[in-house]
Amino acid sequence: MSKADYLAELEPLQLALNNLARWLQHTGRRLVVVVEGRDTAGKGGTVAAIAQTLNPRQCHVVALGKPSDRERGQWYFQRYVPHLPASGEIALFDRSWYNRAGVERVMGYCTESEAALFLKQAPAFEQLLVDDGVLLLKYWLTVDQAEQEQRIVERLQDPLKRWKLSPVDLEARSRYADYGRMRDLMLQATHTPHAPWTLVNFNDQRRGRLALIRHLLAPVPATQIPPPPKTLPPL
Incomplete structure (x- = not known):
C-alpha cells in the first residue's frame, strides 16, 4: 500500500478516533487497548498512529521496560495496575x-509454574476490569517469518531504527517456532468471551494499522460528539 493511499485512509479514521475520545469523556467510560505480536510486527507504529492526534493527557501510551527488583517481588499484574485509565481516558499498551x-x-x-499461574490468572484479572466497566480490546499482530527477517535486516541497516533491535530481539529471531507455540498456548488460555483476542495480518503494516x-472503532456507538465550540475573541 502506498504511503499516499495510507495517509488518505488514515485521516478519517483519526477524526473518528477523536470522536471516540470525546465519547469517552462524555460517558466516563475507560478504554484499554492491548497491542501484542512478534518483534518487528508493528506494535509501536500502530500505537503511534492511534495516539498521534489525541490529547496525551487523555490517551496514555504504556511501554514498560524490564521490571525492577522490587517489581519482581510483587504480584505479577501489580506493575500494570497504576497505568490503567481513569474515567474518560485511554491506555494503549505497547506490549x-x-x-x-x-x-x-x-x-x-x-x-x-509462573507461566502456568499467569495463564490461569489473566482471564480473571481481565474479568475484573470488564466487570468494572472497562472496554478491553486485545490485538495480536501476525507477521510471517520471511517478512520478519526482512524487517530485522532493514533495522540493522538503518541507523535511525537500529535502536529497536535489542540483544533479546536478535536471540528471539532463531526461536520463531517456539514463539509460535507459546502464542498458541496463550491464545487458547486467554481468548475468552469477556476479553477475546483479535488477530490482524501485519505483513503489510499500513493495511494492518x-x-x-477500524476494528477498534466498531464497538463505539455511532454517536457524533461535536467538539466544544471555540471562538477567538477580538484582539
Missing part, C-alpha cells in the same frame, strides 16, 4: 502483561 506468556516464557525469564483502527 503488556502478556510478556509473561511470550518473551519471558520463551527466553526462560520465568519458570513454567487501518484494519486494527
Whole structure:
C-alpha cells in the first residue's frame, strides 16, 4: 500500500478516533487497548498512529521496560495496575502483561509454574476490569517469518531504527517456532468471551494499522460528539 493511499485512509479514521475520545469523556467510560505480536510486527507504529492526534493527557501510551527488583517481588499484574485509565481516558499498551506468556516464557525469564499461574490468572484479572466497566480490546499482530527477517535486516541497516533491535530481539529471531507455540498456548488460555483476542495480518503494516483502527472503532456507538465550540475573541 502506498504511503499516499495510507495517509488518505488514515485521516478519517483519526477524526473518528477523536470522536471516540470525546465519547469517552462524555460517558466516563475507560478504554484499554492491548497491542501484542512478534518483534518487528508493528506494535509501536500502530500505537503511534492511534495516539498521534489525541490529547496525551487523555490517551496514555504504556511501554514498560524490564521490571525492577522490587517489581519482581510483587504480584505479577501489580506493575500494570497504576497505568490503567481513569474515567474518560485511554491506555494503549505497547506490549503488556502478556510478556509473561511470550518473551519471558520463551527466553526462560520465568519458570513454567509462573507461566502456568499467569495463564490461569489473566482471564480473571481481565474479568475484573470488564466487570468494572472497562472496554478491553486485545490485538495480536501476525507477521510471517520471511517478512520478519526482512524487517530485522532493514533495522540493522538503518541507523535511525537500529535502536529497536535489542540483544533479546536478535536471540528471539532463531526461536520463531517456539514463539509460535507459546502464542498458541496463550491464545487458547486467554481468548475468552469477556476479553477475546483479535488477530490482524501485519505483513503489510499500513493495511494492518487501518484494519486494527477500524476494528477498534466498531464497538463505539455511532454517536457524533461535536467538539466544544471555540471562538477567538477580538484582539
